[in-house]
Amino acid sequence: MKTLVFPPGLMDRVTASIRKRHPVKSFGYFISDTKAGIPTDFIIFEGNNRNARGWKEEFESFGQYFVDHSDAGFVATPEEIWKFKKETRARGMFEVGVFHSHQRHPANFSRVDYEMHMKSVGKQLWHVIFSMRTSDYPQARAFEIYDSGVSEIRLLDSEKPTTEERLARPKGIPLRDKSTLLADARELLRSDENGLPLHVDPQTTIAAIEDVLSTDDQSLIAELLSTGIFRDRERRYDEFVAEDMIPLKGGDFLMGTDRGKSRPYCGETPKHHVTVRDFSIGRFVITDALFSKWSLQSNIHVKDRTQPKVNVTWYEAKLFALWMGCRLLTEAEWEFACSRGEEWQWCCKSESDLVEHAWYSENSGGRIHPVGLKKPNSCGVFDMHGNVWEWCEDNYDDSFYSRPAGVAPVNKGPGFRNKDGAQETNRVTRGGCMHSHAEMCRSRYRFHEPPSFSARDLGFRLCR
Amino acid sequence: MTTITLEIPLQWEDMLSAAGETGQQIPLGLGALDWDGFVKELTENHPDLAKRLLSDSGGLAPGIAIAVNEEMFGSSGVPKVRPFEHGDVVSVIIPFSGG
Numbered sequence: 001m002k003t004l005v006f007p008p009g010l011m012d013r014v015t016a017s018i019r020k021r022h023p024v025k026s027f028g029y030f031i032s033d034t035k036a037g038i039p040t041d042f043i044i045f046e047g048n049n050r051n052a053r054g055w056k057e058e059f060e061s062f063g064q065y066f067v068d069h070s071d072a073g074f075v076a077t078p079e080e081i082w083k084f085k086k087e088t089r090a091r092g093m094f095e096v097g098v099f100h101s102h103q104r105h106p107a108n109f110s111r112v113d114y115e116m117h118m119k120s121v122g123k124q125l126w127h128v129i130f131s132m133r134t135s136d137y138p139q140a141r142a143f144e145i146y147d148s149g150v151s152e153i154r155l156l157d158s159e160k161p162t163t164e165e166r167l168a169r170p171k172g173i174p175l176r177d178k179s180t181l182l183a184d185a186r187e188l189l190r191s192d193e194n195g196l197p198l199h200v201d202p203q204t205t206i207a208a209i210e211d212v213l214s215t216d217d218q219s220l221i222a223e224l225l226s227t228g229i230f231r232d233r234e235r236r237y238d239e240f241v242a243e244d245m246i247p248l249k250g251g252d253f254l255m256g257t258d259r260g261k262s263r264p265y266c267g268e269t270p271k272h273h274v275t276v277r278d279f280s281i282g283r284f285v286i287t288d289a290l291f292s293k294w295s296l297q298s299n300i301h302v303k304d305r306t307q308p309k310v311n312v313t314w315y316e317a318k319l320f321a322l323w324m325g326c327r328l329l330t331e332a333e334w335e336f337a338c339s340r341g342e343e344w345q346w347c348c349k350s351e352s353d354l355v356e357h358a359w360y361s362e363n364s365g366g367r368i369h370p371v372g373l374k375k376p377n378s379c380g381v382f383d384m385h386g387n388v389w390e391w392c393e394d395n396y397d398d399s400f401y402s403r404p405a406g407v408a409p410v411n412k413g414p415g416f417r418n419k420d421g422a423q424e425t426n427r428v429t430r431g432g433c434m435h436s437h438a439e440m441c442r443s444r445y446r447f448h449e450p451p452s453f454s455a456r457d458l459g460f461r462l463c464r
Numbered sequence: 465m466t467t468i469t470l471e472i473p474l475q476w477e478d479m480l481s482a483a484g485e486t487g488q489q490i491p492l493g494l495g496a497l498d499w500d501g502f503v504k505e506l507t508e509n510h511p512d513l514a515k516r517l518l519s520d521s522g523g524l525a526p527g528i529a530i531a532v533n534e535e536m537f538g539s540s541g542v543p544k545v546r547p548f549e550h551g552d553v554v555s556v557i558i559p560f561s562g563g
Contacts, residue, residue, distance in 0.1 A: 027562045049559065054526050062563075076560040078529030082536045085555070100562030112563035120561045122473070 001398055003154040004097075004126060004142050005038055011157050014042045015130065015138050018101050022132045027074040030097035030128070031088055039096055043084055047077035062112050065361035065437060073112075074100055097142075099128040104366075104435045106389070106455075107131035107141040108447050109150050111439055114264035117145050126153060134455045149263035152398055178220055181211045189228030195236075196294075197229045197323075202315035203452060209322070229323055237325030240290060241462060245280040246380050253341040255332060256401045257444050265439070267398035267446045275407045276336045281329065282462040284371040284382050285309070285390060286320070294320050306370035308388045308459045314427045314451035317391045317460040326462040328393040330410040331428045331446065333463060338377065338384045338431070339443035346385055347377035351438045358386035360441050364434035368457065384431050385441040388459040392428040396448030426450055433457035467493050468502075468548050471555040476516060489553075498547050502554075517556060529557040 018026040025048070030039035049055055050073045059066040059073040066072050088095065098121050100113075107129040117127055123145050131139040142153040176184075185208040188199045199205055212224045225233070252275045257268040289305035291312070312320075321327050329337070338347060346354050355362065357377065359369045364386065372382045384390075394400075394411040411428075426448040432441035434457060439445065449458070470490045490513070492505050503522050506514040519525045530537050530545070532552050537545045548554070 025562075027560065029560070045560065055559075055561075072563070074560075074562045075527075078557045078559065079536055081557050081560060082529070082531050082555070085557070086534065098560065098562070110563055116561045116563050120558055122476075 001152060001154045002144065003156050005156045005158050007038060007040060008158055010039060010042070011140070011155070014044075014099065015140070017042075017044055018130050018132065019135060019138060022101070022135050023071070023103050025071055025074050025103060026099070026101040026130070027076060028099055029084065029095050030099065031091075031093045032096040033093060035094045036096060036124070037094070041093070042099070045074070045076040045080050045084070047080050049075040049077055063362060063437060065435065066112075068361075068366060069104070071103065073116075095125060097126045097128060099130060101130045101132050104133055104457075105131060105440075106133065106429075106447055106449070107139045108440065109141075109143045109264055109266065110437055111264055112437075114145065114150060118147075121145075123147070128155070133457065134453065137453055139449065139453065143266070145264075148260065150266055152266045176211075178212075178215050178217060181208070181215065182220055182224060184208050185212050185224055186227050189224075189230060191229040191231065195229060195232045197319075202313065202319045206315045206318055209319075225322070233323060233325035236293075236323065237464070240293065241282070241324050241326065244283040245462070245464060246283055247280045248278065248337060248379060250277040250279065251275065251336075251341070253336050253339070255335050255405070255444075265442075265445060267396070267401070268444050270401055272401055272405055274332050274336070274405045274409060276330075276332050277408050279329075279333055280464045281333070281337050281379075281381055282326075283376075283380060285388055285459045285461045286312075286317075287371055291320065294323065306372065308368055308371055308383075310368065310388055310456050310459050311454045312391075312459060313454045314391050314449075316454075318393070321460070321462055324462060326464045328391055328460060329463040330408070331392040331394045331430060332405075332409050334384075334390065334392050334430045334461075335443055337379060337381055340378050345442045345444075346438075347443065354385060354438055354441065358383070358432075358441055359434050360386035360432060361435055361437045366434065368434050384443075386432050386436060387434055388431075388457050389429045389433050389447070389455075390431045391458065391460040392430055394428045396426045396428045396446070429458065466548060466550045467491050468550070468552040468554055470513075471553055472513065473556055473558050476513075476556075492554075499545055502548065527559050529559075531555045531557060 021044070026044050028042055028044035030042045032039050050059060051070055052075070055075050109127070109129060113127070113129070121127070126142055126144050128140055128142045140155055142155045143150050144153055188205045188208045190198045192198055209224065212220055224230070252273055254271050255274040256271045257265070258271045259269045286309045287305060288307045288309050291309040318328055340347070345351070346357065348354060348357055354360065356375045358374060368387055374383060376382045377384060397411055400411045429447045429449055430445070432445065470492050472490065490510070503518060506517065517525060517528055524530065532545060532548070532554055
């Protein structure tokens with residue numbers, strides 16, 4: 001993955017400007033002192049011709065989402081473009097990149113973005129998308145655009161440490177021994193008399209658990225999973241979860257997409273053989289009702305017991321899954337369960353049938369729906385396409401598919417992430433949500449978010 | 465003969481290269497100073513460019529605007545552009561758009 005380095009402060013400045021305008025959509029250019037150089041400044045356009053005659057019709061031709069949301073899409077006015085061109089030229093500067101904000105979508109690159117970029121911007125410039133769907137935690141992703149497709153670029157703020165720097169163990173700090181790791185984890189897993197956690201920071205707890213799991217010492221791991229909040233996990237599984245788990249026979253399947261067929265989607269290639277072991281998958285995503293049994297959320301008002309649980313971080317999802325005697329799906333398991341090894345883009349043969357299986361941009365009305373109202377896929381699992389995105393276990397890496405997959409692959413290696421000082425390794429999200437276009441609900445579509453991120457359209461599903 | 469320079473958008477470079485054009489600026493030797501002469505020149509000598517820039521009725525294609533030297537002359541339809549003068553730079557402006 002290529003890297004795009006931003007000078008100190010620039011990313012913060014542009015993000016602040018976009019946040020100030022939100023929920024109004026932002027669109028603008030990054031400019032540089034040199035042709036194709038690193039960006040040194042940016043401009044944001046004010047006027048928007050998106051709903052002017054001609055453009056409105058063009059946007060609405062892209063689908064119901066653009067009919068329902070007149071603020072989706074941006075077309076700068078000729079006057080402002082000309083002013084920008086003149087000023088840029090006068091300053092002896094060059095356009096090097098373009099950006100726009102998504103009010104509801106993740107910071108992913110859509111087919112519409114691709115077509116608009118190729119038609120109006122040109123492949124010489126990279127493109128950054130800022131997602132404002134969780135406006136106090138904006139997400140930015142950068143892309144390069146080619147005739148053959150789109151690839152993601154690693155965004156790097158020169159002021160902040162890289163993931164590798166952050167993950168590197170500081171010199172002089174000795175590795176802890178196994179018994180210390182277990183003792184640390186047990187302290188964080190202490191429970192009250194009801195089996196609910198006393199420690200309320202899932203991120204710290206998961207980090208301690210991961211330390212123990214990484215030892216690969218099965219007796220140590222067994223001891224961990226029988227301690228503190230995990231003590232009654234089997235009982236909880238039987239009581240709350242078991243009846244809605246569907247056993248799936250493992251097997252070999254083709255994961256991903258052939259090169260040349262993935263435009264404009266990132267990270268899906270190459271198509272490769274993967275073997276997954278037998279596993280059980282939740283018939284539904286986790287609901288508010290089920291999640292409310294978790295102490296951290298015990299005070300939530302459950303409006304609808306069948307509403308998907310959203311606004312949950314990866315850490316919370318993972319800890320909850322372990323507490324329930326389960327785990328999160330790996331993305332190989334997720335794709336295996338969703339596609340069932342079929343060549344189709346979705347669990348159904350064509351996009352026209354998707355409306356039977358999914359709440360998405362064309363039929364959701366822009367809201368999340370209770371679980372299980374649409375047809376399940378061929379193995380009886382509901383809502384894998386649309387409604388809410390689903391966290392997976394894996395760290396995201398766009399080159400992961402190029403490595404030998406082996407049996408039951410799961411990416412635990414470092415990925416990348418940029419966020420105020422606290423860089424993390426992004427985790428895979430799958431399935432799309434109620435706002436997603438059909439293309440983003442595809443069985444093979446991959447996206448990723450920081451594990452401490454949460455959004456009103458992001459939930460999870462259990463696996464065992 | 466009046467010569468003006470047509471500045472084309474960066475993103476059209478590939479298309480123009482394929483058509484045997486060079487660079488971003490194309491000098492046009494105009495036999496007439498008015499818009500009709502401009503359209504005639506483009507259509508006869510730069511058909512690929514004309515296809516991108518002009519509508520079937522001979523005005524600017526939808527979403528296309530032009531400026532002459534430092535002045536914007538509006539978009540789409542037949543622009544109310546003053547007669548071109550020798551040395552003018554006609555800049556083609558296409559909208560920046562995002563999904």
